[in-house]
Amino acid sequence: KPQTFTLTVAGSGKTLALDSDYTVTYLNNVYAGTATIVITGKGNYCGEIKKQFTILAKSFDDASIKLADIPTQIHTGAELVPAVVMTDGEAVLLLNRDYLVTYENNTAIGTAHVIVSGIGDYSGVKETSFDIIANSNFFTAKEISDVTYSTTEFTPLPEISYANVVLENGKDYTLSYANNTDAGIATITVTGQGAYSGIVLNVNFSILAKSISD
Numbered sequence: 001k002p003q004t005f006t007l008t009v010a011g012s013g014k015t016l017a018l019d020s021d022y023t024v025t026y027l028n029n030v031y032a033g034t035a036t037i038v039i040t041g042k043g044n045y046c047g048e049i050k051k052q053f054t055i056l057a058k059s060f061d062d063a064s065i066k067l068a069d070i071p072t073q074i075h076t077g078a079e080l081v082p083a084v085v086m087t088d089g090e091a092v093l094l095l096n097r098d099y100l101v102t103y104e105n106n107t108a109i110g111t112a113h114v115i116v117s118g119i120g121d122y123s124g125v126k127e128t129s130f131d132i133i134a135n136s137n138f139f140t141a142k143e144i145s146d147v148t149y150s151t152t153e154f155t156p157l158p159e160i161s162y163a164n165v166v167l168e169n170g171k172d173y174t175l176s177y178a179n180n181t182d183a184g185i186a187t188i189t190v191t192g193q194g195a196y197s198g199i200v201l202n203v204n205f206s207i208l209a210k211s212i213s214d
Contacts, residue, residue: 003029003055009039021045032057032121060116062126064089067116070130077163080106080132084116098122109134109195134196138163141190144205149183158203160190172196183209 009016016022022042029035032055036128038050058065068085084101086093093099099116106112109132116126142159155177162169167173173192180186185204192199 001030002026003035003053004147005037007037007039007054008048010090012043016045022193029055031055045108045144057109057118057121057123058088060118060122065093065122066128067128069125070114070128072131073112075135075138075163077138079103080108080112080130082130084114084128086116086126088122093122104214106132108132112207120210121156134162134192134199136201139190139192139196139199139201141188141201141203144188145204146206148208148210152181153177154205154207156188156205158188158190162196167196 004026009018009022011021019023020043022045023040025038025040027036027038029037034176035053036056037051037053039051041047065088068087070082070084073080081101081103084095084099096099096119098120099118099122100115102115102117102180104113104115106114111129112132114128114130116128118124140161142161144156145160147154147156155175157169157175158168160173162172169175172194173190173196176189176191178187178189180188184207186207188203188205190201190203192201
């Protein structure tokens with residue numbers, strides 16, 4: 001908003017009256033930088049006086065400036081650059097006018113770091129972070145070969161990968177089995193853990209009936 005002052009102007013041994021003896025105008029008094037006050041004589045007074053003053057950029061430390069939380073992002077394999085929302089009271093600040101944004105560690109699963117730097121009418125730095133979680137579409141299993149019924153439970157170990165990187169059983173996921181004794185369709189439930197928590201993948205394999213002639 002425009003920056004203005006209540007002025008006291010004196011001349012000829014007395015305090016002059018605004019609008020009767022002089023008028024005041026301002027130049028460049030809205031944005032950060034150098035502004036000018038122009039005092040122009042009126043009535044019994046003539047001429048003008050110019051005074052400059054500095055409008056400082058508003059610090060990001062000011063309580064009115066808020067940086068919104070960034071929601072959790074899903075891993076894509078590419079850099080993630082979610083939008084930053086900053087406000088100054090009711091006003092929404094604009095990227096590349098009021099601030100610049102730098103992202104760090106924003107590709108892999110984990111915690112990304114965001115640095116917001118003030119420019120123009122704003123100064124200082126605010127920092128935040130957001131989580132990048134595993135993408136269930138990248139969690140895959142190799143096909144398991146059919147087996148033939150033999151009265152015992154079948155517990156094959158599927159090869160589980162994330163984005164073509166083979167994962168480790170017991171570290172990156174756990175396995176549980178269902179319907180894995182009798183002929184039919186058996187199911188392995190792969191439950192992600194650690195960086196892959198929240199992902200569940202079901203892998204089926206066939207248990208073939210055993211020939212009675214065997």
